[in-house]
Amino acid sequence: EPEVTQTPSHQVTQMGQEVILRCVPISNHLYFYWYRQILGQKVEFLVSFYNNEISEKSEIFDDQFSVERPDGSNFTLKIRSTKLEDSAMYFCASSGNRGHEQYFGPGTRLTVT
Amino acid sequence: DQQVKQNSPSLSVQEGRISILNCDYTNSMFDYFLWYKKYPAEGPTFLISISSIKDKNEDGRFTVFLNKSAKHLSLHIVPSQPGDSAVYFCAASDGQNFVFGPGTRLSVLP
Numbered sequence: 001e002p003e004v005t006q007t008p009s010h011q012v013t014q015m016g017q018e019v020i021l022r023c024v025p026i027s028n029h030l031y032f033y034w035y036r037q038i039l040g041q042k043v044e045f046l047v048s049f050y051n052n053e054i055s056e057k058s059e060i061f062d063d064q065f066s067v068e069r070p071d072g073s074n075f076t077l078k079i080r081s082t083k084l085e086d087s088a089m090y091f092c093a094s095s096g097n098r099g100h101e102q103y104f105g106p107g108t109r110l111t112v113t
Numbered sequence: 114d115q116q117v118k119q120n121s122p123s124l125s126v127q128e129g130r131i132s133i134l135n136c137d138y139t140n141s142m143f144d145y146f147l148w149y150k151k152y153p154a155e156g157p158t159f160l161i162s163i164s165s166i167k168d169k170n171e172d173g174r175f176t177v178f179l180n181k182s183a184k185h186l187s188l189h190i191v192p193s194q195p196g197d198s199a200v201y202f203c204a205a206s207d208g209q210n211f212v213f214g215p216g217t218r219l220s221v222l223p
Contacts, residue, residue, distance in 0.1 A: 004156070033211070042215040043157065043202060056209050091156045098208060101147055104156030 002026045004105035006092050012111045013082055021077045021108045023092030032075045033093040033102060034067065036060070043091070049075065050098070082112045116140045117205050119214035128223050132190040136203030136214055139184065143205035143212075148177060148188045150199045151216070157202055161188070193221045 005024045013019050025032050034046040047057040049067055064086075066078045075094075079086055089109050093102035118137045126132045134148075144165040149157035163170040163177045163186065170177050176189045190197055198221050203214040 043213040045211055101159045101162055107156050
């Protein structure tokens with residue numbers, strides 16, 4: 001069964017450093033998403049991506065964040081100059097249709113020290 | 114501004130009985146609703162969805178009910194099994210964004 005994969009599973013970085021979180025969505029999906037979940041809090045939408053451009057983004061997704069689909073399979077989230085409060089689980093998701101069920105990856109745990 | 118609310122942070126149910134998880138929303142533009150299950154250290158897993166044109170959708174042990182006038186939906190799991198113990202998230206979509214509720218932790222006791 002096709003699944004969304006994410007690497008790395010755990011990333012530790014120092015405050016101020018840049019990180020890139022990687023995702024491989026399900027191959028025939030067209031819509032891609034990033035979410036985060038701070039420990040003990042709810043899952044929060046960050047950004048959606050379609051046709052090589054951002055379609056929606058939340059208030060959380062400020063200039064510190066960027067997304068890219070560098071090739072036909074990967075979908076990346078870059079966080080520039082990480083802050084302590086960026087520590088969270090970051091989930092990638094993909095869907096075949098806009099607004100329909102999304103399939104989530106296992107997440108990347110980002111720890112900023 | 115909580116657009117999607119799950120007012121019960123936790124729920125305990127005996128194995129074999131029915132689990133009922135509730136969700137309320139405020140945005141009348143939401144037209145598609147989903148339930149996800151999440152185990153610790155894993156991503157959310159899609160369970161079941163319902164479009165706003167329906168009031169019920171059933172898939173095996175899982176049934177979702179939608180009351181549009183009350184802006185309320187519920188997930189029924191029957192019979193509940195110990196493996197159902199997880200955090201359940203309600204999510205709503207207006208066709209562009211997904212908004213997740215805070216989750217309800219379900220514990221099914223053997």
